[in-house]
Amino acid sequence: MKLSENMLSERLQAIAELIPYKETMADIGTDHGFLPVYLIETGRSPQAIAADISEDSLEKAVQLAREKNMEDALSTRLGNGLEIIDASEVDNIVIAGMGGILISEILGKEPEKTKSFKRLILQPRSKIGFLRKWLRDNDFTIVSETLVKEVDKICEIIVAIPYEDVHDEFPFSLVNSPNKYTLEYLETHLEKYEKILDKINREKSSTGRAIHIKDKITHLSNLINMYKEERGKHGS
């Protein structure tokens, strides 16, 4: 039977839906390998890595990949945390079902490598506040949070990206010292992000990314309004 027919748990399904279509992923602490197998089987991810520190756990993922003839698309790797993944090797890193402290230790081992991935999808079983603080202190931005129920427990899924503040990208100083290109510059970027958001919404591809793009759109719209108000005041 296909896992897609068998269905993942609500928790793993919610994690799967946070992986944008056609993006690659590594599942750190995969255990049975259900998540990466589902992503490949449904065509959501072209390539995935199932990794685990325990030989016994990984063996379950190896068996599943073999049963499904997925050995080309699914790489199974034995090792600790991100040690067996190269920098930028995948788009998304999933670490689910572990304590928040262990997750932060895995992320903190090689900070530059951790920052090379587009997105971290984290489902801590405990110490969620500790993990949130760790992400903030280590220059990650939490772009979305989702609650899911597994059996009788409600769990939290956090999506974090390396810090990229819209205020660094489009600072207020652009509007405070404008010239003849300012409005065109801001409107061009606004139009670009509106198109990206429209595409994400049509493809229902990434909740996390949609939130990030909406932030940019709100900020750019505010800057454009500020620019227009200033021009209005000075009658030009």
Ligand SMILES: C[S@@+](CC[C@H](N)C(=O)[O-])C[C@H]1O[C@@H](n2cnc3c(N)ncnc32)[C@H](O)[C@@H]1O
């Ligand atoms: C509770 S299971 C979670 C399985 C799956 N990720 C899920 O959410 O359903 C935790 C898994 O993480 C693995 N693990 C624990 N520490 C790890 C580490 N430092 N690196 C990789 N895997 C680890 C364990 O061997 C185990 O298979």
